[in-house]
Amino acid sequence: MKYEFSERAYTLLRSPLLGIRMQARRGSLISLAEELPAEELFPLPMLAEAAASVISADAQALQYGDPEGYAPLREWLIGDWLKSKDVHVGEGGVLLTTGSQQAVDLFARVYIDPGDRVLVENPTSPGVLQALRMQGAVIIAAEGDGEGLHPEHLRQLLDRHRPKALFAAPNFTNPSGILWSVQRRKEVLELCLERDVLIVEDDSYGDLHFHSYSQPPSVRYPSLYALENNTVSGHVLYIGSFSKTVAPALRTGWAAGSREIIAMMAAAKGMADWQSSSLNQRLLYHLLDVTAFDLRDHIALLNREYHTRLKLMAELLKRSAWKEAAYRYPGGGMFLWVCLPEGLDAEVLLKAALAKGVAFLPGPLCSPDGGSRRYIRLNFSHPGRDELLLGMNLLGEAVAEFTARS
Amino acid sequence: MKYEFSERAYTLLRSPLLGIRMQARRGSLISLAEELPAEELFPLPMLAEAAASVISADAQALQYGDPEGYAPLREWLIGDWLKSKDVHVGEGGVLLTTGSQQAVDLFARVYIDPGDRVLVENPTSPGVLQALRMQGAVIIAAEGDGEGLHPEHLRQLLDRHRPKALFAAPNFTNPSGILWSVQRRKEVLELCLERDVLIVEDDSYGDLHFHSYSQPPSVRYPSLYALENNTVSGHVLYIGSFSKTVAPALRTGWAAGSREIIAMMAAAKGMADWQSSSLNQRLLYHLLDVTAFDLRDHIALLNREYHTRLKLMAELLKRSAWKEAAYRYPGGGMFLWVCLPEGLDAEVLLKAALAKGVAFLPGPLCSPDGGSRRYIRLNFSHPGRDELLLGMNLLGEAVAEFTARS
Incomplete structure (x- = not known):
């Protein structure tokens, strides 16, 4: 039968995030797109x-x-x-x-x-x-x-x-x-x-x-x-x-x-x-x-580790591919919000990045009117050191290919 | 501030079920109102x-x-x-x-x-x-x-x-x-x-x-x-x-x-x-x-026990208070849907029953137009034998007080 969905149901299907999640879960992609904590720090x-x-x-x-x-x-x-x-x-x-x-x-x-x-x-x-x-x-x-x-x-x-x-x-x-x-x-x-x-x-x-x-x-x-x-x-x-x-x-x-x-x-x-x-x-x-777990101590541990990862990501953003990019260094959270070099579109870059095996969140998903086209959100809390290095390398390559052209 | 809820939010607050749940949870009420399985049968x-x-x-x-x-x-x-x-x-x-x-x-x-x-x-x-x-x-x-x-x-x-x-x-x-x-x-x-x-x-x-x-x-x-x-x-x-x-x-x-x-x-x-x-x-x-748990065996166990509880409830419904009531004996599930003696209103009965310490689901909650005013839903899966006996006694008393009057 032909289904007649509700009027606003169609607003739900716009997000490319679902596809990215699926690929990252299969291990075929390094995802800097999501909002994931580092699972190696869970108090298992x-x-x-x-x-x-x-x-x-x-x-x-x-x-x-x-x-x-x-x-x-x-x-x-x-x-x-x-x-x-x-x-x-x-x-x-x-x-x-x-x-x-x-x-x-x-x-x-x-x-x-x-x-x-x-x-x-x-x-x-x-x-x-x-x-x-x-x-x-x-x-x-x-x-x-x-x-x-x-x-x-x-x-x-x-x-x-x-x-x-x-x-x-x-x-x-x-x-x-x-x-x-x-x-x-x-x-x-x-x-x-x-x-x-x-x-x-x-x-x-x-x-x-x-x-x-x-x-x-x-x-x-x-x-x-x-x-x-x-x-x-x-x-x-x-x-x-x-x-x-x-x-x-x-x-x-x-x-x-x-x-x-x-x-x-x-x-x-x-x-x-x-x-x-x-x-x-x-x-x-x-x-x-009841257990010996202390939430404030655990949060302090997370913050030390996430801060280290943030510093590594910031270090990698000093490479030449990113020299026209800009961002505010945050004092916490899980993300860097990076403004791409002029002329570079986040969704165009995402296609190139996915082809290389790395994902990020394109700015327009964070904007009520689909703006922020020059912005990308990078997650630094989830990827470990090696993944972060590799992911940022691949992403840097994608950026460099565009900026070299222009 | 004065909150301005959405138009349809107000449809949510009609149910008396929330209050019943709360009282039953505090142990101050025998609830035949809910859809609870018997927790003593959980495979803990x-x-x-x-x-x-x-x-x-x-x-x-x-x-x-x-x-x-x-x-x-x-x-x-x-x-x-x-x-x-x-x-x-x-x-x-x-x-x-x-x-x-x-x-x-x-x-x-x-x-x-x-x-x-x-x-x-x-x-x-x-x-x-x-x-x-x-x-x-x-x-x-x-x-x-x-x-x-x-x-x-x-x-x-x-x-x-x-x-x-x-x-x-x-x-x-x-x-x-x-x-x-x-x-x-x-x-x-x-x-x-x-x-x-x-x-x-x-x-x-x-x-x-x-x-x-x-x-x-x-x-x-x-x-x-x-x-x-x-x-x-x-x-x-x-x-x-x-x-x-x-x-x-x-x-x-x-x-x-x-x-x-x-x-x-x-x-x-x-x-x-x-x-x-x-x-x-x-x-x-x-x-x-992975474990030794077998879902079909477990369901067979639940069905034996629930069937026993249903038979007990049906037995209790043969008492004189209920002689003008009617119901179809179900072949499964968790409920009896009982038609009260003529002139008895489910919501009026509920007030009397709550005063005695027993609850059921009044029919109008199950009806799109608030009908089924003579019906009540009784749950037989959750109460154990003693609770069922006591709850049905209290409920029978409430019914008898109304039918004696008319």
Whole structure:
């Protein structure tokens, strides 16, 4: 039969990322395209111990759980945020999700109607754009610089478009890796409070902060959620996940915010898939609360290793092929956002790179209007030293072939 | 701030089921309302062994996987369906989901536009109704009897409403527990094929078949998907899960169908949550393929126990309080669908029952138009003998108080 898909289903099939994933998984490609943590750093022995204990201890670990997620893990999170980030969460203020992407999608489903205007940082994560397109949002690009969104530009957009929501990631924005200054955080929050615009703050990369200060990084650079500090009727939905800090296959992310929004998202969660795996949530809780695993120590280990990989990638970008390229050196996260030499198109380069066996994320996937054609996103967290050297060599060759021609 | 939720988000908050779940979880209520398997029958030692092996064997088990799900488990399923159900699936024809509810939701999102007409069996599962309402479908009730949907009535509905899809569960329909006759299966399929109507066939309860025949039950009562047997451009999307046969917290369900539909649903899956937990999928695969666990033997064990519980519940329904009530004795599944004595309203009874400490699912949650007000759904799979006795006593008391008055 001829299938008649829904109108917006067709927005889903644009991404070349699926093909890249598949090839990388088969080992026929070095992928600098994805958002993968380094699997050699996963705490496997302690996870295996946690899994065996949790399953043996209580048959409830395999039963249906609550749509909101396993209560002790939600409480653990609230305690950790208070201790390490000075973030306060009210009763009924946390929902566990299948990664942070599901938090984005559930929020979009309960808050955005077709035609609603939504601001996103430009560039922004492809996953945010997909969820907003699927919901029929009118997506408006908000521009910034190395300090974060431009307040004056933001004010104009807010007044002109009257958007319902702003999606932002002040800690190492995916893909650009920008860490917003504290001043900008305050200005952006103030503008949104004045106009009752809801902010979806993605803090998925906030813990991957490579520098140390006298205070914890997340206290020195407070989240918008912490800055507002309104657990009753706040303007910020705070999302993130354990995917980058423990392991993605546990598929455990969260949304935190006012009880009213969280209740609505939990109802949508129940409709979408009843609940995420409470087995995985119990396993995580056991790992965090019972085993010798210490999340902050583990994150420190990740940051040392990722920082080393970032430095290696930056070193490789000094080679001649890249001399017309430019990027901001990030203080954390997983990505470099590289502006290609003039005249070079990211999607044209991707074809050449794939032919050589290396992939990256082309800029237009991160842009609401398909712009950023001269930009590419390179991941430095996943490839080990050899893979990174080989991948960057192949990519450098592809770039050199184009620049030599022009 | 005052939150402005999306128009259809408000359809989500109607269900009293969330409150019931919460109370039952706290142990302050005997719940005959839910769809829970008996946790004392979970294969815990083999699951614990599988979890420890899988996590220790390969760090990839904790990494991001494919949106379609772990390939060896998809292949295992295809092999099992062929062997035990005579079901053929083509290449790229299976998507693993977070339970069968996510398969329903993803299908609705990629196939149904607001205003599209969709037929559902009346009564039907609350989860199907929620997902269709969230998508803005116009839901039309199709009626049937103990043999399945009425073909002539269905023909009239198809011609009058020109629906895009039909949701049906020919094997122990939730909530009514009806097993469609083979003749009706063929007639319904034929009508939908003639008019190019897509059928979403939920087979979540098909394995919980209490009678044995010379052939396997799923060969004697073939699924609509098996009857059509068109792996290229078929009219049937076949969904189900391991939640009722192994354990719900593994959150592993599926959709099987033509490559084109599965590809679109996989793209939606990537947008919704990237992927379900590949750790859980690997764990299931290990359980099914490596350990001594035999799925068919385990299902036989479940069926013996559930059949015993059904007989006990049926015995308790012979008591005087229920003498004006009526129900069809099901050949499988997890539920009895009971018609209350005349004049008794399911939601009024629920209030009285909750006050006594017992819950059931009121019929209107299973009806597109809030009908079935005289019906209640009773679950017999989860409560053990003592709980079942006590719960049915309390419920009988509540019924008797109403019938004594009238």
